[in-house]
Amino acid sequence: MIKPFVDSTDVIRDGAALAARLDRDGYLFLRGLLPRDEIMAIRRQLLGLAARGGWLRADQPLESGVADLAKACKDPEPGYLEFFRPMWKLESLHRMKQHPNIISLFERIFGEPVLAHPMFVLRNIFPQTRSFDFTTGSHQDKIHIGGGQSFACWMPIGDCPQSKGGLIMAEGSHKRGVLDFELAPGAGGLEVTEKFEGQWVGADFAAGDVVVFSDTTVHKALPNTSGELRQSFDARYQRLSDPVAEVAVQPYAGIMTWEAAYADWKSDDLKYYWQRAGAKVVPFDTSYYEKRDVIAFERAEAGDVLARDTLLRVVQRDANPEKRARAQALLDSLDRRNAQRTTTAA
Numbered sequence: 460m461i462k463p464f465v466d467s468t469d470v471i472r473d474g475a476a477l478a479a480r481l482d483r484d485g486y487l488f489l490r491g492l493l494p495r496d497e498i499m500a501i502r503r504q505l506l507g508l509a510a511r512g513g514w515l516r517a518d519q520p521l522e523s524g525v526a527d528l529a530k531a532c533k534d535p536e537p538g539y540l541e542f543f544r545p546m547w548k549l550e551s552l553h554r555m556k557q558h559p560n561i562i563s564l565f566e567r568i569f570g571e572p573v574l575a576h577p578m579f580v581l582r583n584i585f586p587q588t589r590s591f592d593f594t595t596g597s598h599q600d601k602i603h604i605g606g607g608q609s610f611a612c613w614m615p616i617g618d619c620p621q622s623k624g625g626l627i628m629a630e631g632s633h634k635r636g637v638l639d640f641e642l643a644p645g646a647g648g649l650e651v652t653e654k655f656e657g658q659w660v661g662a663d664f665a666a667g668d669v670v671v672f673s674d675t676t677v678h679k680a681l682p683n684t685s686g687e688l689r690q691s692f693d694a695r696y697q698r699l700s701d702p703v704a705e706v707a708v709q710p711y712a713g714i715m716t717w718e719a720a721y722a723d724w725k726s727d728d729l730k731y732y733w734q735r736a737g738a739k740v741v742p743f744d745t746s747y748y749e750k751r752d753v754i755a756f757e758r759a760e761a762g763d764v765l766a767r768d769t770l771l772r773v774v775q776r777d778a779n780p781e782k783r784a785r786a787q788a789l790l791d792s793l794d795r796r797n798a799q800r801t802t803t804a805a
């Protein structure tokens with residue numbers, strides 16, 4: 460059962476009340492933090508780019524965002540990244556991440572200057588079908604974000620009823636550090652396996668509504684059963700005085716360089732802003748990924764396709780060339796086994 464989020468919109472100007480709720484529940488739900496028309500303008504841009512990838516039904520109006528299920532794909536598949544890159548570069552998205560309404564919200568919560576992480580995630584989640592499911596499992600962001608304490612701000616790009624696969628939170632689950640995990644099929648590729656506290660809470664989101672949550676709050680997405688592409692945005696914020704991990708000041712998942720990201724931008728004010736702000740960049744704690752990769756290599760050796768997305772991530776993102784080569788070899792062998800199975804079955 461999913462209970463409604465506690466709505467904190469009524470205390471939005473009160474930094475102490477916001478900080479107290481965030482500490483108590485591990486999240487804050489805020490209606491209309493961002494202007495609806497700004498979100499809808501970005502939605503139109505993103506849908507136009509999704510249509511170029513053939514991701515949307517050509518016989519339906521573009522604004523409906525109805526997905527072409529035959530084209531379902533997911534991060535980090537190369538076919539997904541090809542059409543995702545032009546989306547991630549959009550100046551409007553990077554500007555939205557620094558929206559004064561978000562920055563001033565965190566300034567009130569922290570009572571000190573804020574760093575918006577340069578890295579953010581844009582999601583295009585195709586509807587769940589019998590053969591396709593990319594629903595994000597229960598996880599904590601700390602593993603992927605590293606650094607000091609950070610907080611995510613998640614928002615759908617457009618309206619997002621629960622049936623479209625919004626994010627839900629395990630209330631009060633943030634107090635016990637990083638919990639044990641396993642590989643999982645959805646976005647992020649991991650799922651908490653250790654028992655955690657907390658009632659699941661959520662809401663139907665309207666464009667402009669956001670949920671803010673801590674890097675140890677357990678959260679997950681609901682399945683997208685709507686027939687539409689669920690597009691959403693999640694960025695992280697922290698105290699400028701805290702350390703920020705290297706990975707959080709790089710473009711998402713190494714998909715391009717900053718030079719490439721900035722190539723078509725009209726203004727310069729947001730380029731390399733964290734360097735001028737004096738962000739304290741520290742190495743990324745890779746220990747959780749090391750543990751993930753041991754599990755993935757073992758599973759891949761046993762022929763388990765669940766390891767596939769982790770192997771792809773290692774191939775695309777790991778700094779160690781030997782590890783990348785091992786992941787590539789295991790990926791090839793998994794794909795060969797799979798092809799043989801399909802031929803035998805046919």
Ligand SMILES: O=C(O)CCC(=O)C(=O)O
Binds near residue numbers: 584595611613626678
């Ligand atoms: O949008 C999703 O499905 C996952 C988002 C998420 O887990 C996050 O923002 O940390």
